Amino acid sequence: MTSALSQAVASALGRGGALSQADPGHREREVQLRMALAVAEAIEERRTLVAEAGTGVGKTYAYLVPALLSGARALISTATKSLQDQLFLRDLPRLRAALNVPATVALLKGRGSYLCLHRMAQARLSGEFPDRWSIRALAKIEHWSQRTATGDLAELEGLDERSSVIPLVTSTRENCLGSDCPEFRRCHVVKARREAMAADLVVVNHHLFFADMALRDTGVVELLPSVEVAVFDEAHQLAEAGVQFLGRTLGSSQVLDFARDLLGIGLQQARGLASWQELSGACEQAARTLRLAAAGSAEAGRGMRKLRWDERAGRPDFSAALAALAQACDAAAEALGGVAESAPDLAKLQERGLEIVALARRFESAAPSGHVRWIDLSMHQARLVESPLDIREALREQMAKSSKAWVFTSATLGDDEGLTWFTESAGLEDARVLRLGSPFDYAEHARLYVPRGMPKPNDPGHLPSVAMLASRCARALGGRTFVLTTTLRALPVIADRLRELLADDEIEVLVQGQSSKRQLTQSFLARPRSVLVGSQSFWEGIDIPGEALQCVLIDKLPFPPPNDPLVEARVKRLEDEGRNPFADYFVAEAAISLKQGAGRLIRSETDRGLLVVCDARMAGMNYGRRLRDALPPMTMVPDEAAALAWLADLRALDELPF
Numbered sequence: 292m293t294s295a296l297s298q299a300v301a302s303a304l305g306r307g308g309a310l311s312q313a314d315p316g317h318r319e320r321e322v323q324l325r326m327a328l329a330v331a332e333a334i335e336e337r338r339t340l341v342a343e344a345g346t347g348v349g350k351t352y353a354y355l356v357p358a359l360l361s362g363a364r365a366l367i368s369t370a371t372k373s374l375q376d377q378l379f380l381r382d383l384p385r386l387r388a389a390l391n392v393p394a395t396v397a398l399l400k401g402r403g404s405y406l407c408l409h410r411m412a413q414a415r416l417s418g419e420f421p422d423r424w425s426i427r428a429l430a431k432i433e434h435w436s437q438r439t440a441t442g443d444l445a446e447l448e449g450l451d452e453r454s455s456v457i458p459l460v461t462s463t464r465e466n467c468l469g470s471d472c473p474e475f476r477r478c479h480v481v482k483a484r485r486e487a488m489a490a491d492l493v494v495v496n497h498h499l500f501f502a503d504m505a506l507r508d509t510g511v512v513e514l515l516p517s518v519e520v521a522v523f524d525e526a527h528q529l530a531e532a533g534v535q536f537l538g539r540t541l542g543s544s545q546v547l548d549f550a551r552d553l554l555g556i557g558l559q560q561a562r563g564l565a566s567w568q569e570l571s572g573a574c575e576q577a578a579r580t581l582r583l584a585a586a587g588s589a590e591a592g593r594g595m596r597k598l599r600w601d602e603r604a605g606r607p608d609f610s611a612a613l614a615a616l617a618q619a620c621d622a623a624a625e626a627l628g629g630v631a632e633s634a635p636d637l638a639k640l641q642e643r644g645l646e647i648v649a650l651a652r653r654f655e656s657a658a659p660s661g662h663v664r665w666i667d668l669s670m671h672q673a674r675l676v677e678s679p680l681d682i683r684e685a686l687r688e689q690m691a692k693s694s695k696a697w698v699f700t701s702a703t704l705g706d707d708e709g710l711t712w713f714t715e716s717a718g719l720e721d722a723r724v725l726r727l728g729s730p731f732d733y734a735e736h737a738r739l740y741v742p743r744g745m746p747k748p749n750d751p752g753h754l755p756s757v758a759m760l761a762s763r764c765a766r767a768l769g770g771r772t773f774v775l776t777t778t779l780r781a782l783p784v785i786a787d788r789l790r791e792l793l794a795d796d797e798i799e800v801l802v803q804g805q806s807s808k809r810q811l812t813q814s815f816l817a818r819p820r821s822v823l824v825g826s827q828s829f830w831e832g833i834d835i836p837g838e839a840l841q842c843v844l845i846d847k848l849p850f851p852p853p854n855d856p857l858v859e860a861r862v863k864r865l866e867d868e869g870r871n872p873f874a875d876y877f878v879a880e881a882a883i884s885l886k887q888g889a890g891r892l893i894r895s896e897t898d899r900g901l902l903v904v905c906d907a908r909m910a911g912m913n914y915g916r917r918l919r920d921a922l923p924p925m926t927m928v929p930d931e932a933a934a935l936a937w938l939a940d941l942r943a944l945d946e947l948p949f
Contacts, residue, residue, distance in 0.1 A: 296331045299360045300324075303390060304352070313389035322727045326353035329725050330698055334361045334520050339690070339697040339722040341526075341714055343704040345729030345923065346890055350700050351382055354522050358492065359392050363519035363696075365492045368500050370525035370532070371832060372400055373809075376445060378524075379494050397490035398443075399483055399514075401499050406432065406442040407462040408474040414459040417555060428456040442479025451807060465643045466552065471635030487514055497529055501536035504685055519695050525831075526699040527883060530682050530716045534857070537685050538662070538678035541650040543585075544671065546578035546616065549643050553623055560634045565626040570619075577612070577619040584612035585666050585673035599856050600664035610655070617651035620644045653677070665856035680861055683718030697722075702890055706882040706921040729893075729923055736899045737892060739925040740934040741910040748847040748906060754781055757846045757905045758788035760931070761822065764842045764903065765789075767938040770798050770820035772842040773833075775888050777849045779826050785846065786824045798822060803829060815839070831887045836894035838945045842938060843892045844903040848918065849884035850877050878914045882921035889922050899941050901934055 303309045304324050311317045326342055333340040334357055344350035355378075358365045369375050379398040387394060411432065420426050428450065435447050444450060444457065462480070472478065487493045493514060515521075523529055550571045557567030585603055603609045624644030631638040654675050658664045661684075667674040679685070690697060699719065705712035710724050742760065746752040757774075765772040774789070776782055786802040793800060799818055801811050803825040815823045816839055823829070830849075851858045862872040885904070892900040902925060909915045919927075928934045 294331070294335055296335055296357060296361055297328050300327050300331045300357045303356055303360065309389050309391070310352070310356075310386075313385070320347075320349055320730060322730055323349040323353050326350060326700075326725065326727055327357055329723070330354045330522075330696075331357040331361070333698055333723070334358070334363060334696040337519075337694045337696050339719060340699070340725065341704060341710055341719055341722045342698065342700040342725040342727065343702065343710055344700055344727045345702055345731075346893060347729045347731045347896065348727050350702075351378070351524065352386065354524070354698055354700060355382060355386055356390070358520055358522065359386060359390055359394055361520065362392075362394075362491075364517055365520040365522065366514065366518045367492065367494045368521070368523045369494065369496050370528040372404060372445065372496060373832070374525065375400065375494050375496050383492070383494070394491040395489065396492045396494070397483070397486040398441075399487040399493055399495050399499065400443065401496075401502065402467065402480045403457075403461045403463065404444055405462075405479040405483065406436055406439070406444060406460055407467075407480075408436065408442075408477055409468065409472050410462055410466070411436065411460040412474075414456075420456070420459075422455060425454075425456040425459070428454055429460065432456065432460055439479075441483065443483075453807070465549075465646070466639060468635045468639055471638075493518075497523065497525075497532035498536060501533045501682075501685070504533075504537065504689065515689070516693055520698070521695060522698040523700070525701050526717075527701040527703050527713065527887075529699070530713075533682035533685060534678050534680075537682065538676060539650060539653060540674055540676050541647065541654060542672055542674040543578040543582040544674075546574055546581070546620065546647060547672075549620070549623075549640070549647060550574035550578065553627075553640060553644075556634075556636045556640060557627075560637060561630040564630050567626075570623045570626055573619040574616075574623055577616040581612040581616050582673040584609045585675070586668055596668045597856055598666040598668055599859075600658075600666065603666060604664075613651050613655050617648050617655075620647045620651070624648060650675075663857055663860035678857060680857070680864060681716045681718075683716065687718045703883050703886040706879060706886075706917065712879045712883055731893055731896055731898075731923070733893065733923040733925050735926075736897075737923065737925040738901045738934065738937050739919070739922065739927045740901060740903045740931070741907065741927070742903070742905060742931060743907050743910055745905050745907055753905075754784045754846070755788055757781075757844070758785045758792065760903065760905060761785070761844050762789055762792035763931070763935060764844060764901070764938060765793060765798055765822045766796055767935045768842055768942050770818070770822060771838065771840055772822045772844065773829070773840060773891055774822060774824045774844045774846070775830055775891075776824065776826045776846045777884075781846055782824060782826055789822060789824065793822070796820075800824065808832075829891075830884065831890065833891050834894055835891070836898055838941075840891065841898075841900040841941050841945075842903065843889065843900065845885070845888050845905065847906040848881050848904070848908060849888070850881045853877075874914070878917060882918055885918055886921055893923070899944075901928075901937055901941075903934065 301324060304319065304327055306319045326344055326348060329340055329342060330353060367378060369378060375398060383396050414429060439446060553574065554567055554571035557565065587603065624641050627637055627641035627644060631641045658677055662677055662679050664677045667676055704710045714720050714722060746756050761772065761774050774785060776785060782803060786800055789800045797820060799821040801814055801821055801823045805811065808828060811823060812833060815821055816835065819839065861876060865872040865875055889902050892902050909918055928937060
């Protein structure tokens, strides 16, 4: 018998329903309705649903409509802050109005997204800025602070998310004074959490969810017990977000920040009561010594490099550096203990010092079972990292605490009927699984080309060949091309060669790192005669429908790096279980990433385009069929001539006067 909620959902999404009345552009979609009814059933039965929904299904409305109509208290978690904003500012207001439901909604981000009034005042008083642009940015923030109601820095136009002033005007768990803060009554973080606790539907992100599980510091821990429905959109990113936040990290920059605050606050609020300069200098020196010991003879490039833990652990200089760090911070914490009662800032500093001591001593002992350690090394810091291999235990623990509906959804959750890539790592083997393909006509509108004569990916000639093929594709289209690379190392090689090859064609080459992801995407849209070259962060979260993007070229199959310590630990576990790591891990991971990259191409029913995978293994190796089958059903073209002819046809079609 059909439930009242299912009937209401079907009516709202169907022809002539509430959504089509509110939006003439809304059309009934059979796949969207199937997913929405499955979500409604999960809500009513307090069950777990894992739903893969291809591009064009309309999964956002498929979970929001039943969540809103159910009247149940709901938590929606997304992968990024930008997706949070999209849900809160665009999708939810439309749906609430269309469905005429009185549900209150709230947006909750991590404390680093909100202006801290106390820290802003401290920054102005200290007069210490990392660069001259910070002074101007601080003035802009101070002016905006007088009119903002939320304190969400995303409101502030023109503030780059990488700005060096942001750490100066936001709080962390370590430096937040809590109820002892002089600005506590006006605190934007407290206000956001209070609104979240009172709302019927709260939008958070995966990082916030797992950070709270690990640190009990985001407000989610108080929220979860009262929630009846928990939905995780872009759930394919859930495991990595969890692994990142459920582990432990000790970074040299973390200690340097402590040393800087120790000196500044010590001299400001307890001058003459301890040797603050000497204590700060000892902590700073210990941090730099630890970085040198962690690096050893390894070279740190512009990006982050991972070093195996066993390459450093047990070495006398590394062990001595860890011990010296613990000793220096312990001495600082002891001195702070003598004055902690005189000011909240000093008490908080003591807590930070003791936490660093505890972390240093943790890393001196062996890692717990089921965890792996490594060292992240960059030009400026070393981070000691301890991480669980997956989120199984943590998620099961949360799900066992109370009976509620759990919904996990994404366009890419696996390449088999059981979606085991996701369900195994999340410990959701007993969940109901639903796979919904895209309603788009890929066979008619998209082509797949795998060049068989391309040099092998490890061949020195591979990247130049990729650039040459990309230039021919871009020339055939007059721009409108994405080049996605699997490594940061490939970016400048391909980009520089493309600039040379396309110089006479007046096709601009935009490259990741030139400006923010958002600015690059806007530039690409504003300049049709352009090629955008991006690495991992551009493989997903980019939505460019229409003729602006009609060719996506991937440099090679996106296998996980085999020498990554986390990958090595996962491979070893599979081997210990008697499984095949290549088939069960490497190919499965590549299939997911490939689906994500390919998903940039066709974003609407009328889109047309070409996907090029510059890796002959996809055509020639046994596992190539599995990877091809993981993609939407695009029509393969036999050679480059056919691929370029398809692009020429698309260009001619777009230039027709309609």
